Amino acid sequence: MSTVKVFNAGHTACSGCGLSLAARLVMEAAGPNVIVSNSTGCLEVFTTRSPQTAWGVPWVHSLFENSGALATGIVAALKMQGKENEARVMAFGGDGSTADIGFGIISGMWERGDDVLYVCFDNEAYMNTGIQRSGLTPFLGATSTSPAGSVTGGNQKQKKNIPMIAAAHGVKYVATACVGYQRDLQNKIKKALAIKGPKYVQILATCPLGWGNDSSLTIQMGKLAVETGLFPLFEVEEGKITNVMNVAKPKPVEEYLKLQTRFRHIVKNPEEVAKVQAIADANFKRYTKDKVLF
Amino acid sequence: MKKVTEGLKAIAETVALCRPEVISAYPITPQTHIVEELSVIVANGKLKCEFINVESEFAAASVVLGASVAGVRAYSATSSQGLLLMAEVLFNMAGMRLPVVITDANRAVSAPINIWNDWQDTLAIRDAGLIHLFAEDNQEACDMHLQAFKIAEDHEVMLPVMVNLDGFILTHAFDPIEFPEQALVDKYLPKYVPMEKLDVKNPLSFGLMGGPDRYLETRYAMAETMKTCPAVIRKAAQDFNKMFGRNYGELIEEYKMEDAEIVLVSMGSIISSMKDVADDLRAAGKKVGVLKIRCYRPFPVQDVIKSLCGKKKAIILEKALSIGGVGILTADIKAALYGQKNVPEISDFILGLGGRDIRISDIKAIVALAEKANLKGEFYGLDPKLVEEMDK
Amino acid sequence: MASIRAKNILIGKPGTSLANKTGGWRVFYPVVDKAKCVACGMCVMSCPEGCMTTSKETKTLIDLDYCKGCGVCAKVCPKTAISMLKEEK
């Protein structure tokens, strides 16, 4: 039954991997006329064990921190070959690649205004190397380098706000998306690809292995992240919030936290849960439609 | 007709004649004038090219890597700290078999920070899998860029090439330069034809992960290419000579070697002074010759054997060392000569680091020292006062 | 010449991962109750492997060559038409 598609099965992601789902959804929305540059990380590793590749579009991986600069070079090369209308260029990176080690590269790409859609697959830690914390690991989330110790419990920093940093760069289109809302995710990718210039989409991609949730809960976890307010979905166009996914009845953060072993150390501690709840509450206030940011 | 031009500007003008389609580089002394001049050439519409300003050398190298895998001729230039910042990308570029050309204005590496010449930058990345060429003077440095693209893009090679020239000594020297005509350059260096590239019509994946079951073979392939590419490098030099009438040797150049007993061996701009020394000492009755290593990687093992075996003495002048090991060029030469017959005595000197002056008289003094004893890894030209101060 | 490019081992041809049948990983396997299935496509959209298809005529079909048995489809199905059964190996 299987014919070659833009993104193919046979890859070696963990069972229930939200990142592989996110990648498939992005690719199916983008279609065949794209070129992808991909940083080192789970997505790269589970899709390309040579000589096999899960990709059905032109795809390149170089290093952990340079997919943005590669994309710049690809756009320039297409232009020189008179092929700029033949393919749209996307750069993919994990949260570690995007928010930490590759951040300077991405800032440079945005500053230049390169016609690239950068997609950050945010699974909230360095998963490929065994769940170490990144700048996008959530507050109090336990990882192998921000463990639930007896003195400090989990990651002590808040998630770095890359979407706002992107918007401050003048990135034309900034959006957050999540595997819990597949149509919304795909619409955002299509919308982004139709825009000339720099675009940034950050996708919350659940990771059963790193988060410690049941592999069947990929979609529910994604939905809960949004419904609790911990991962708000919004769009920023030309410096203004143009869309926020409405959450009619926000759910308490416990509902999300209790499903994941990375929060096991706080779920029974109301004080710690309250701190996380405060972040969610603040998010609902911060991201409102028509708010002018820059 | 020759035009008196600064080394870096001459290189920029020559690179433009090679018609790179994407250029990305980052300023660093003593390379900066190359990026500046190329940006001017592109801004004035004299070269149709995407010139990309970036935020670091790491980005510059990554941009040209991306451009190269997308199928166009790409170029960058750097020096010292910038080269080291590129290092991770360079290993990757070579492993991906991308024929990018990079100029390195050879400069010392910090600490202490020092903008002057030696080879510690380029030799620190000698194992990346790039072909390394060293220029003796600015005309050769310019001409070498034509050859570099030709070698890199040859389908029998497909490796990045680094053109090395000594910082300040060459980069900032004004010399009369003969610029080739565009039509001839186009003939010598036709448009780059990639073997495969990022292309929606043939959607291949590049840069796959290679596990323990495959990595060894990829390294083997690079090593094998390094063994066979001397033929391409020779031909690039011969064809260049035929078309433009300038000959600098091939992988090596020999100067007054037929009857030489003492051979001075080195690379880069110091070769010119060594040739003068050979002339002077010959006038005084000493049979001195010069062996110039023009291509450092692949190391021209057979040429070196042929050149040095049967001579009495080889004196190697090194502008780099592997700290805790030996002089880097010395290690290569000794490895090449191991097990050969009639191997010369070898003395090697470390000198000129961080831009310390090397005069003709210094080279003569070195010959005199080496004639008295076989010296190994001898630092030449140390300031005794500073050494004493450090000892206190 | 084998030495030159290592081409075949450095470059991947589109979709060659399909040769890797990940179905062997499964502990549980999904079964679709065609009577209950309304071909809404929720599971198709949610399957991380992209190994499901659906239509009004066929109802949901699963390519067990690639299904890793994660159970996502069963969890999202609004009609509880998919159940996860233990593989007998």
Ligand SMILES: Cc1ncc(C[n+]2csc(CCOP(=O)(O)OP(=O)(O)O)c2C)c(N)n1
């Ligand atoms: C320069 C460099 N430092 C470290 C690594 C090791 N490394 C590879 S992937 C990775 C983490 C990837 O994290 P992320 O970007 O979040 O992607 P994920 O695997 O979580 O999807 C690390 C630390 C590397 N390959 N290169």
Ligand code: SF4
């Ligand atoms: S570790 Fe997480 S992100 Fe990586 S393949 Fe497994 S589930 Fe996916």
Ligand code: SF4
């Ligand atoms: S169990 Fe998982 S992999 Fe198998 S069909 Fe359902 S969603 Fe897809």
Ligand SMILES: [Mg+2]
């Ligand atoms: Mg991650």
